[in-house]
Every structure is written in structure tokens, then in C-alpha cells.
Amino acid sequence: MSQLRIAEVFGPTIQGEGALIGEPTVFVRTGGCDYRCAWCDSMHAVDPAFRHDWASMSTDAVWQEVQRLSDNTPLTVSLSGGNPAIQDFAPLIQLGHAAGYRFACEAQGSIAKPWFGQLDCLVLSPKPPSSGETVDWAAFDRCVAAGETAAQTVMKIVIFDDADYNWARDAATRYPQLPLYLQPGNDEVDPSVAVDPQALADKLLWLVDKTMADRWFTPRLLPQLHVLLWGNKRGV
Numbered sequence: 001m002s003q004l005r006i007a008e009v010f011g012p013t014i015q016g017e018g019a020l021i022g023e024p025t026v027f028v029r030t031g032g033c034d035y036r037c038a039w040c041d042s043m044h045a046v047d048p049a050f051r052h053d054w055a056s057m058s059t060d061a062v063w064q065e066v067q068r069l070s071d072n073t074p075l076t077v078s079l080s081g082g083n084p085a086i087q088d089f090a091p092l093i094q095l096g097h098a099a100g101y102r103f104a105c106e107a108q109g110s111i112a113k114p115w116f117g118q119l120d121c122l123v124l125s126p127k128p129p130s131s132g133e134t135v136d137w138a139a140f141d142r143c144v145a146a147g148e149t150a151a152q153t154v155m156k157i158v159i160f161d162d163a164d165y166n167w168a169r170d171a172a173t174r175y176p177q178l179p180l181y182l183q184p185g186n187d188e189v190d191p192s193v194a195v196d197p198q199a200l201a202d203k204l205l206w207l208v209d210k211t212m213a214d215r216w217f218t219p220r221l222l223p224q225l226h227v228l229l230w231g232n233k234r235g236v
């Protein structure tokens with residue numbers, strides 16, 4: 001079986017974002033990303049400076065760790081990163097499904113993988129202008145197509161400012177078939193600095209006010225629940 005490059009496996013905790021918010025989840029965070037978002041909250045899984053902290057693990061070793069953390073009790077496993085789409089998770093998904101586990105994946109939509117079609121939930125998160133990245137929509141289309149046989153595919157967009165909001169409106173028009181989730185950006189991502197809960201709430205209020213004023217009733221607006229509970233602490 002193929003080796004996987006893993007930054008961390010942690011949980012069980014609750015999914016803090018998007019469609020599966022609140023759901024008990026074990027996270028498998030891969031190392032390595034083809035993007036460098038200006039505000040990435042997981043640089044320890046992106047920047048090769050942290051590669052010495054990443055482990056080369058067999059699919060079996062990752063599966064053993066998921067089972068250990070969950071006490072062999074089936075739950076949802078979220079594949080995140082970095083970009084998990086760089087790697088081959090088909091064998092892990094197959095092992096987990098056979099034991100009753102469910103699989104979600106968070107990816108930016110730059111690389112499509114056939115195993116997207118085996119997922120219980122594919123979360124595609126195209127990056128708005130504030131990230132400094134430019135979306136390749138042809139690649140994003142390939143991701144949506146690869147996820148066609150997934151139980152569900154949703155789009156989640158992080159919003160920092162007006163330009164991001166306007167960009168999200170265009171992205172939503174492109175993919176009317178995908179349920180849409182908006183989450184305000186967290187501009188304090190240093191794990192050694194405490195987050196300001198009022199600042200996070202103000203960001204969400206700004207987004208709610210704007211969306212309601214525009215009578216844009218398509219997206220669901222959610223905070224990053226885990227950031228409200230634990231700040232930028234890792235492994236939760």
C-alpha cells in the first residue's frame with residue numbers, strides 16, 4: 001500500500017466548520033500543499049519548513065491510529081491538510097467504509113482525485129482574492145465532476161472583506177447545484193496568540209448583516225466553532 005505524508009492525526013473532536021459542523025470527527029491532516037494562502041491557519045501542514053514534523057505512514061498505520069483514537073467506534077474521518085488531494089486515500093476510505101466509518105474531505109479544488117467519488121462529504125473551498133491565490137476553474141470543475149458519486153459535495157468560502165464577498169457571489173452563480181457555506185476569516189492564526197472572541201463574533205455579524213441586506217438567502221453562514229472553543233490550539 002502507498003505511503004502517506006501525515007502532519008497529524010487527532011480527535012475525536014467536533015467538526016468546527018461547514019456542512020458537518022458539530023459532528024464527532026477524527027482528523028487526518030496531510031503534509032504539503034500546492035497553495036500558500038496568505039491567511040492559512042494550518043501552515044504547519046503546508047510550509048516545508050515543518051516537514052521534519054511530518055510522518056511517512058502506511059495506509060494501515062493511519063487506519064490503526066484512527067481506530068485507536070475512536071476506540072474502534074465508527075465515526076466521521078475528515079481528510080484535511082495541506083491539500084489531501086495530493087495523495088491517494090482510496091485504500092484508507094475502502095478500509096474505513098468496510099468498518100462503518102464515514103469520510104469527509106476538505107480540499108481547495110485545485111487537484112481532482114478519483115477517490116473524491118467514494119466520499120460521504122466532499123468540501124471544496126475555492127480561495128477568494130484575499131488569499132493571494134487564483135482559482136483555476138477548469139481544475140475546480142474536474143474536482144466537482146470527480147465528486148459526482150460522493151454522497152454530497154458542498155462549497156465553503158472564507159470571507160475576509162468586501163472583495164471576497166463579491167467574489168463569493170460570482171462563485172455561487174457558477175455552481176448553483178452546490179450547497180454553499182460562508183465562514184468569516186480568522187486573521188489571527190498564530191497558535192501562541194489568544195483569539196479575541198468578540199472580534200470573531202463581529203466578523204460573523206458583519207457577514208450576516210451584509211448577506212441579509214443583499215437579500216442573498218442561498219448560503220449558510222457559520223463561525224469556525226472550534227476556534228470559538230479552543231482558539232488556534234492545534235489538535236482540536
Ligand SMILES: C[S@@+](CC[C@H](N)C(=O)[O-])C[C@H]1O[C@@H](n2cnc3c(N)ncnc32)[C@H](O)[C@@H]1O
Pocket residue numbers: 033039040041042080081082083084106107108124125156158183184185186187189224
Ligand atoms: C487549512 S484548510 C485545509 C484544506 C484545503 N487545503 C483547503 O484550503 O480547503 C481547511 C479549511 O480551513 C479554512 N481556513 C484556512 N485558514 C483560515 C482562516 N485564517 N480563517 C478561516 N478559515 C480558514 C480553509 O479555507 C479551508 O476551508
Ligand SMILES: Nc1nc2[nH]cc(C(=O)O)c2c(=O)[nH]1
Pocket residue numbers: 013014015016017027042080081106226236
Ligand atoms: N475541530 C476542527 N474542525 C475543523 N474543520 C476544518 C478543520 C481543518 O483544519 O481542516 C478543522 C480543525 O482543524 N478542527
Ligand code: SF4
Pocket residue numbers: 033034035036037040041042043046081082083108
Ligand atoms: S489551500 Fe488550504 S492548506 Fe493550503 S495554504 Fe490554503 S488554506 Fe492552507
Ligand SMILES: [Mg+2]
Pocket residue numbers: 041042
Ligand atoms: Mg483548520
